[in-house]
Amino acid sequence: MTPEHDTPETRRERVYPDETRAQDLAALLDIIGTPDQAMLDLARRRDEEFAARRAHAA
């Protein structure tokens, strides 16, 4: 048995091709319609908070 998940994952950035991203965005907009701007702003603020915590911890 290989303990494949027992160590922190190294950061592996996967390329997000523009064409694939456009397809994903189209699928999303089809489901959710126009996203709520206040919620987008909240998600962005929380991203900044999480990033700040990481910077502080580093």
Place this chain on the structure above:
Amino acid sequence: MIGRVLDSSALIAWGSRSSPYVDAVIFSRTEHHGYVVPVVTTAAALTVALAQLPGKAAPVVEALLAMEICVVDELTPGSAPAVAEVLREAGPYAAELGVTAATIVQAAGRRSLPVVTSNPYPLTSLRPDLEIDLIP
């Protein structure tokens, strides 16, 4: 921008179209140019969510799973020891019921990502310092 882990409550919110915040989290990851900022969940959390959603929600969940940003961690013989390590902290009686939460805690811990959830307590009882992105 960093990724997010979605627990079953977040997946239910997505599938039932009940949370503009979950929509916004997923949408904003998809807007990111260049490299994938992942939305991660686990097969166990997905199973719990699907069990609680009506059948008509399945295509909505499947659409998310089909996106390039989406990653689903499976519970395999290889990943079981690390999930068991999370459960061990909770004691013998919590273990049976806590497998789903433990897979989420483990998925978040190994990637250092916050968990989007409306119900953080099963998660923070397993790991008090887990970062939570509470659904408003």
